[in-house]
Amino acid sequence: MxxxxxxxxxxVIGPEEPEExxxxxxxxxxxxxxxxxxxxxxxxxxxxxxxxxxxxxxxxxxxxxxxxxxxxxxxxxxxxxxxxxxxxxxxxxxxxxxxxxLARTFQHGRLFMDLSARENIELGALAVGCSAREARRRTDALLEETGLLSLAARPPAELSHGDQQRVSVARAVVAGxxxxxxxxxxxxxxxxxxxxxxxxxxxxxxxxxxxxxxxxxxxxxxxxxxxxxxxxxxxxxxxxxxxxxxxxxxxxxxxxxxxxxxxxxxxxxxxxxxxxxxxxxxxx
Amino acid sequence: MTVVGYLVNAISLGALYALIAVSVGLVFAVLRQINLAQGEVMAFGAYSLWLMRSLPIWLAIVLCFAICIAGSLVLQVAVFRPLRGASALATLIVTFGVSYGLEALWLVVFGPNGKPVSMLIRLNNTVIGGAIALRWITIVDIGAAALLLGGLYALLFRSSLGLRMRAVAEDFSTARIVGVRIERVVTVAFVLCGASAAVVAVLETVQTPLVTTTLGLSLIVVALVGVVLGGLDHLGRATAGGFIVGFVNSLLGSILPEQQLVFVTSLTFLFVVIVLVVRPAGLLAPRGVGVERV
The missing domain is CATH 3.40.50.300 (P-loop containing nucleotide triphosphate hydrolases)
Structure with missing residues (x-):
C-alpha cells in the first residue's frame, strides 16, 4: 500500500532513513x-x-x-x-x-494468576513452538537474569508489582x-x-x-x-x-x-x- | 446390602458422573461455553456399541472411542465454533436444543424401544457376594474414572500442552497474544470430551444393557447440576460436584424404599437447591467467590 x-x-528529524x-x-x-x-x-x-x-x-x-x-x-x-x-x-x-x-507486554501485566511465575515465562516460549527442554533452558536463564529465581514457584499474585512486571517482560523476551x-x-x-x-x-x-x-x-x-x-x-x-x-x-x-x-x-x-x-x- | 456396599456403589456412580462433569467443565474452561450436547455423544457411543454388537468386543470399544471423538469434534465445528463469543447462557440453550434434536434423531433412526447391548455382561457378576454385593463393574467404574481423571490431571499439570490449556482456560485473549494456538487447544479439549463420552458409554451400557433415546439427556442434566454445585469456573470443583451428585443420587437410590425410588432425582435436586440456598457460591467454592454461575 x-x-x-x-x-x-x-x-521528521531523525536518523538517516536508509533504504529499508x-x-x-x-x-x-x-x-x-x-x-x-x-x-x-x-x-x-x-x-x-x-x-x-x-x-x-x-x-x-x-x-x-x-x-x-x-x-x-x-x-x-x-x-x-x-x-x-x-x-x-x-x-x-x-x-x-x-x-x-511479535511479542508484547501489557500495561497491567495480564499474567496468568493460576500459573507460577516460572510457568508464565515458560509458556511464552512453549506457545511459539519451543521444545519443553529449550523453554526450560531459556526460562532458567531469564529467571537468573531478572533475579526471580527464588520466586519462580510462586503465583504472580504473591509477587510485588515490580516482580510481576519483570515476569511480564520475561514472558515476552523468552519467545526470542x-x-x-x-x-x-x-x-x-x-x-x-x-x-x-x-x-x-x-x-x-x-x-x-x-x-x-x-x-x-x-x-x-x-x-x-x-x-x-x-x-x-x-x-x-x-x-x-x-x-x-x-x-x-x-x-x-x-x-x-x-x-x-x-x-x-x-x-x-x-x-x-x-x-x-x-x-x-x-x-x- | 451393607453400608459398605451402598458406599462403594455410590462412589462408582459418583465416578461416572465425575467423568461427565469433567467434560462439561473442560469445554467451559477453554471456551466459556456449556456443553449439554455431551450427553448425546455418549448416547451415540452407546448406540454404536449396539450397531457393532457382532464385532469382537475390543474392536467395538476401539471404534466406539473413534466414533465418540469424531462426534465430539463434529459438534465442536458445527455448534461450538459458530457460537464463539456468545454468552454461556446462549450456548446452554443452543446445546440443549441440539440435545433434544439428537434425541429425536435417535428416536427416528433407532425407534422407541431400547436396544440391548450384552457386551461385557460378565462384569456384572459379583466379586464379593453376600451383604456387600460388590460387582466387577463397580470396580471398573472407579478404576476407569481414576485412570482418566488422573491422566487428565497429569496432562494439565505435567505437560506443556496442559500448561497451554490452563493458560487458555484462565485468559483466552492473552493466551492468543502470547502465541498459544487456540484451535489446537480447543480440539484437544473436544477429543478428551469424546474419549470421556466413550468411557461413560461403555460403562453405562455394561451396567444398564439397554440403550434408550433418553440416555444422554438424563445423564447430562444430573451431571450439569453437579457442575453448578461444584463450581462451573473451576475444573476440579466442577468434577467434584459431578461426583457428589452421583454419589448422593446412588445413596438415595440405595436407602429409599422401593416404592419411593421415583423420588431419587427430585431429592437429589432438592439437595442441590438446599446447598445453593445455604452456600450460593457452591458447596466447594472458596469463601468470597461471586455467585454468578452461568
Missing amino acids: AQEPRDAALE DPARLLACRAVTVTYAGLRAVSSVTFSVRRGEVVGLIGPNGAGKTTLVNAMSGFAPISEGSITLGGAEISHLPPERRAHRG PAFLLLDEPAAGLPAESLAELRALVEQTRVGRDAGVVVIDHNVEFVLDLSDRVVVLDHGQLLAEGTPSYVRHHEEVLAAYFGSVPSTRSASAAPPGDGDAASGTAKAP
Whole structure:
C-alpha cells in the first residue's frame, strides 16, 4: 500500500532513513483504529527496524496502547496496513503474529494468576513452538537474569508489582521475538530496577537483534532507552525523531503541557541541559 | 446390602458422573461455553456399541472411542465454533436444543424401544457376594474414572500442552497474544470430551444393557447440576460436584424404599437447591467467590 502523505505540520528529524530492507521492518502504514465511531488512532505511519528501539510517547489518550494493540492483533484496524518482515499481518490472528516473531507486554501485566511465575515465562516460549527442554533452558536463564529465581514457584499474585512486571517482560523476551512491544514496562518499578529493565531491553535489542517499541509514562526512561521516538497526540502522529529532537519539539511540549512552557529548559530539556529536566518531562 | 456396599456403589456412580462433569467443565474452561450436547455423544457411543454388537468386543470399544471423538469434534465445528463469543447462557440453550434434536434423531433412526447391548455382561457378576454385593463393574467404574481423571490431571499439570490449556482456560485473549494456538487447544479439549463420552458409554451400557433415546439427556442434566454445585469456573470443583451428585443420587437410590425410588432425582435436586440456598457460591467454592454461575 502506498504511504500516506504526512501532515504538513509533521517534521521528521531523525536518523538517516536508509533504504529499508522490508524483511527487517515492523511497519504501520496509515493505520486507523476506530472504536464505536471514534478514531482512537488516525492514519499513523511509522516503522521499527530490527536492532532498533523506538519510543512511543504521548499524553494520556494519545492512542499509544491502541496502536500497540493493533500491531499485536489485540485490536482490529479499520484502515491501513501492518507488515512484519515485509508480509502483511493486519488480518492475522494474534497467535499467528506471535509465531512470526511479535511479542508484547501489557500495561497491567495480564499474567496468568493460576500459573507460577516460572510457568508464565515458560509458556511464552512453549506457545511459539519451543521444545519443553529449550523453554526450560531459556526460562532458567531469564529467571537468573531478572533475579526471580527464588520466586519462580510462586503465583504472580504473591509477587510485588515490580516482580510481576519483570515476569511480564520475561514472558515476552523468552519467545526470542524479532519485535518486542513493551507497554508500560517501567510502571511501578523502583528507580533501581529501571537499569535492570534497560539492560534486558538492550540485551534483547543487541543480543537477539530485535526491534523494540516501548511505551511508558516515564518519558525520561523512554527517551533514554530509545534510538528514535514517535510522538502521538489525539490518535495522530505529532512528531518523530531522535530523543533530543523530540525533547525540544514545541508541539510535543504543547501536547504534554497544554502550551509551550515559557522556560523550556526547565520542563523538557535533555539530561545535561539542566537539573530540572528529568524531573518534569513526564506525562501529566 | 451393607453400608459398605451402598458406599462403594455410590462412589462408582459418583465416578461416572465425575467423568461427565469433567467434560462439561473442560469445554467451559477453554471456551466459556456449556456443553449439554455431551450427553448425546455418549448416547451415540452407546448406540454404536449396539450397531457393532457382532464385532469382537475390543474392536467395538476401539471404534466406539473413534466414533465418540469424531462426534465430539463434529459438534465442536458445527455448534461450538459458530457460537464463539456468545454468552454461556446462549450456548446452554443452543446445546440443549441440539440435545433434544439428537434425541429425536435417535428416536427416528433407532425407534422407541431400547436396544440391548450384552457386551461385557460378565462384569456384572459379583466379586464379593453376600451383604456387600460388590460387582466387577463397580470396580471398573472407579478404576476407569481414576485412570482418566488422573491422566487428565497429569496432562494439565505435567505437560506443556496442559500448561497451554490452563493458560487458555484462565485468559483466552492473552493466551492468543502470547502465541498459544487456540484451535489446537480447543480440539484437544473436544477429543478428551469424546474419549470421556466413550468411557461413560461403555460403562453405562455394561451396567444398564439397554440403550434408550433418553440416555444422554438424563445423564447430562444430573451431571450439569453437579457442575453448578461444584463450581462451573473451576475444573476440579466442577468434577467434584459431578461426583457428589452421583454419589448422593446412588445413596438415595440405595436407602429409599422401593416404592419411593421415583423420588431419587427430585431429592437429589432438592439437595442441590438446599446447598445453593445455604452456600450460593457452591458447596466447594472458596469463601468470597461471586455467585454468578452461568
